[in-house]
Every structure is written in structure tokens, then in C-alpha cells.
Amino acid sequence: MLDLFHLVLQIAVILVAARLVGFLFQKIHQPQVMGEMVAGILLGPSLLGWLVPGVSAALFPPASLSYLNALSQVGLVVFMFVVGLALNPSDLHGYGHAAVLTSHVSIVAPFCLGGLTALYLYPRLSDDGVTFTGFALFMGAAMSITAFPVLARILTERGLLRSRMGTMAIACAAVDDVTGWCILAYIVVLVRVTHAARPAWVTIAGSLAYVLIMVFVVRRILPAFEREFRKRDRLSDNLVAVIVVLVLVSALATEWLGIHLLFGAFLMGAIMPKTQEFTHYLLHKFESVTVVLLLPLFFAFTGLRTRIGVGGGRAIWLYSAIVIVVAITGKLGGSMFAARLAGMPWREAASLGILMNTRGLMELVILNIGLDIGVISPAMFSIMVLMALVTTFMTTPLLEWVYPTRLLRAQMDAVHKNVA
């Protein structure tokens, strides 16, 4: 039975913790979302459950977590729609082979290193219920992801969004996101068909049919919303509700097909009309409740599943160090090297690598899917969460060190003077 008192109390505690830690992290020049992610971890067994197990057990009894999970999943569905909505194919125009090479290397390099690491970690942190192929592909996909929303926020905060390196980073992150989600969809199908009653061909053929319908049928209907928006400069509540229903139906379709709820929500956002005013209007409509209320619940739920340093002995710290080093080498090193080969100066290439190394909450989304479908173990989940936190935390200070704001401002001023 739903324990409403517990649920409301949990939400209140999570929101207070998220805002407080987010505020503190902003004080040390970290994005707010980084603080919210850490707040989630602090509320879980890694800190609260370790320091005061009685309080933790009273606040988050296991039986109550399913409601928290349900709420956070709804939040994620809306959030993935927002991520898809923010993706704009025009970001990719004009970068030619440099963006293609950099983005593809920034996927392939960490993917390969992730696969190589899987050779060592599979017999230690997995079991025979998971195939090596599924485990290695998941490791690769999780290592190669970039947090598009966090990256965009860091670039905006530093005034880098319109710089050459900033626009290149956005283009590469967009390619990475789409590729990463396609690979993940394949892995989910690969893992689920081995346990599902439904034949594999139904999932594969159904997924193809779904994508074709979305791209060639639904996408042609969606501009009607934009036309209505242009006429009135807003959308009626009824039309916003229709968009929400479309997102939910798309999410349900992918869940039914055996991929995952989130893919449907993401694709629905990706095929929405991309004029700036319309996109901003929808982002404003959907973002506030999702970012302020529902995402902190997801971070808290993730934190409750994460046991950093709990159990596993010293070996866990060794595995964590290996995963973090491999993730940084593959993503930061691969992107930087490819950008330099594509003609970028070293400083900009290094900055691009640092930005691409930001994994943020997109990594947490992927890791939760991996844990849910059973392709990674709880210990592997905790290690990867730690890696996501480290790679996101290091972005801002490392970027400031490699490409100081004063230098950036001076260069942008020089460009403006030349243009004038």
C-alpha cells in the first residue's frame, strides 16, 4: 500500500539536499547538476546509510522505494524528451570531416578501451548470467557517452557556446548522443531477447517499423504544433497535453518492443520541429518541473542503489581506479587527439577533449538501464557511478586550467574587433 507520508517526506528531504548541495557546488564553480548528483549519493548507503543506518532505514525503507522509482522514471521520460528536443541537426552543418572524425573517434576510442577493460573485469565483477559480448558492449557504450545537456550548460556559463571549440563540442556531443543511444538500444535488445518470451525478430522488425513510422509519418504531423504556436505565440494547454501523450505513447511503444521507455521519449523529442522560438517555448514548459522536482528524485534513487566503497574490499578501489583512468584516457585522449589531427590547435583540442569527457547524468541514466536489465552487477554500477562523478567534476577546473577564461575573452574580443 502507498505510504503517502513517507513518499512526501522523502521528496522534501531529497529536494532540500539537492538544492543545498547544488548551491554549495555552484560556489566552487561546478554546475548545479553536479551538486544534485552528489546529493543523491550522499542520501544513499555510501554516506547516510553508513553514518546513521537507523535514520536511513527509517527515511528510505526498501518497500517505499518503488514509488520513488516510479516518479523518477516519469521524470526521466520527460527529461529524455527534453534532451531529444535540444538536439538540432543544424548543429552539425558546416563542420565537415573534422566533426565527423572527432566525434567518431571520441566514441570508438573509449568503446575499444572499455571492451579491453571488460576482458579483465568480466570474470571478477560479472557472472555467467551475462554474456561477455553484452558486458563488453555495455562497458564500451557507458564509457563513450557524453552528457550533452551538462556540456551545453558548462559552455553557456563560460560564454563558450558561440566559440569555434564550443560549437564543435556541441556538434560532436550531438553525434555521440545519437550514436550512443543507438548502440545502447542494440545492447538492450541483445540482453533482453535472451530472457524474453518474444522472438528476437519481433523486437528487431518492430523497432525498425517504429523508427520508420516516427521519422516518415509522425514527424510530418508535428509541424502543425509549430504553426499553431506561430499563430498565437503560445500553445493551448490541450495541445501541450497532446504533446505529452505523444511522448508517453512513443515511450510505451519502445518499452513494448523490448527496447526501453526512454528511447521512445528521446526519439519523440529528436523529431520535433526545431525552430528556435518553438524549441525554447517547449523547453521552458517541460524543463522546470523536470529539472527542479523529478531529476533530483532520480539522482536520489540512483544514490540509494550506489554503494561506493561498501563491500568488495580493496579490490573495488583498484577496479574503480582502472575504470576511471580508462574512461578518461579513451574519451578525453581520443577526442583531443582526433581534434588535433583534424587541424585544431593543441589548446582547443585539449579543451574539446575535456568537454567531451563530461558524462554527467546521461551516464547515470545509462547505468540505471544496465543495472535494471542485469547486464552490470551492483558493484560495477557503483564503480561506474563514481567514474561519472569524477569525470563530470573534473571538467570545469581542468577547462579553466587549459583554457583560462581571461584568455578566452581576450581571443573572442580580438575576433570581434577583426570582424568590426
Added chain:
Amino acid sequence: MAAYLLLVGVPVMGLLGILEAGRGIPAPLSIGGEWAIESDPTANCANPPGSLQRQLAWSISQSGTEALITLHDGHAATLEATIDGSTLTAKSPSGTIAATIAGKLGKRTMEGKISLVGCAPVAFRAVRQTPGKRGE
């Protein structure tokens, strides 16, 4: 084009090699999920611990060779276990378990001896009900 082939094509071939090489790697036996116990581990208890009157189930959370066994005893007492081949050994203040894991992935069983605090060791047989979701 040459740079693309070198930086993307070669690593992709390498990845395919890694996937092929990894197929032969043995992994620890999967024991995670919900288990039903087909005997009464408290049968020889002088003073059955707490509410543990007739222990009929436990759940296991597994990470490679390490596992956490949670007894459904009303207090969720836990035992840390290690898996070595087909042998499972668990020790904690709540008791000890020594068992052999058998059966195929879908029909995994465990047979051995369990000794809970205040009870004499008793033989048991457990059958995994569902592999279940991880992290729960």
C-alpha cells in the same frame, strides 16, 4: 580518409577481436535473485533467533565472486558470501553457509549446510525462483 580508417576502422576491427577473445572467458556462476529453501534451517535450533521460526527464503545480490545473502527473517540479516567455482561460502555474525552450486542457468540450485546462531548445522537444498532485477 586515411586518418578516418586509421583512427576509426582499425579500433573497430580491434573491438571485434576483443569480443571474439572474450567469448572463452569463464565467469562466476550466477546466483543472484530470489531463492526458496526446501528444508527448515531452524529445525535444530535450541532458541530460534528473533522472528526466524521457519526460514523459507532468501535473496542474493551478486557482484562477480562476491555476494550478499539477505535472509527473509523480518530483520533482513545479511551474510557476505564468496563464490569459488561451484562452491559458496558465507560467514557473518548471523551464521555460516557452505554450499555447492549446481544446475543450468535457468534452474540453478544450491545444496549444503547452514548454521544459524543458536542452531545446530542443518543440511538444506535451495532453488532459485527468478534471477530477478539487480540492485534491489
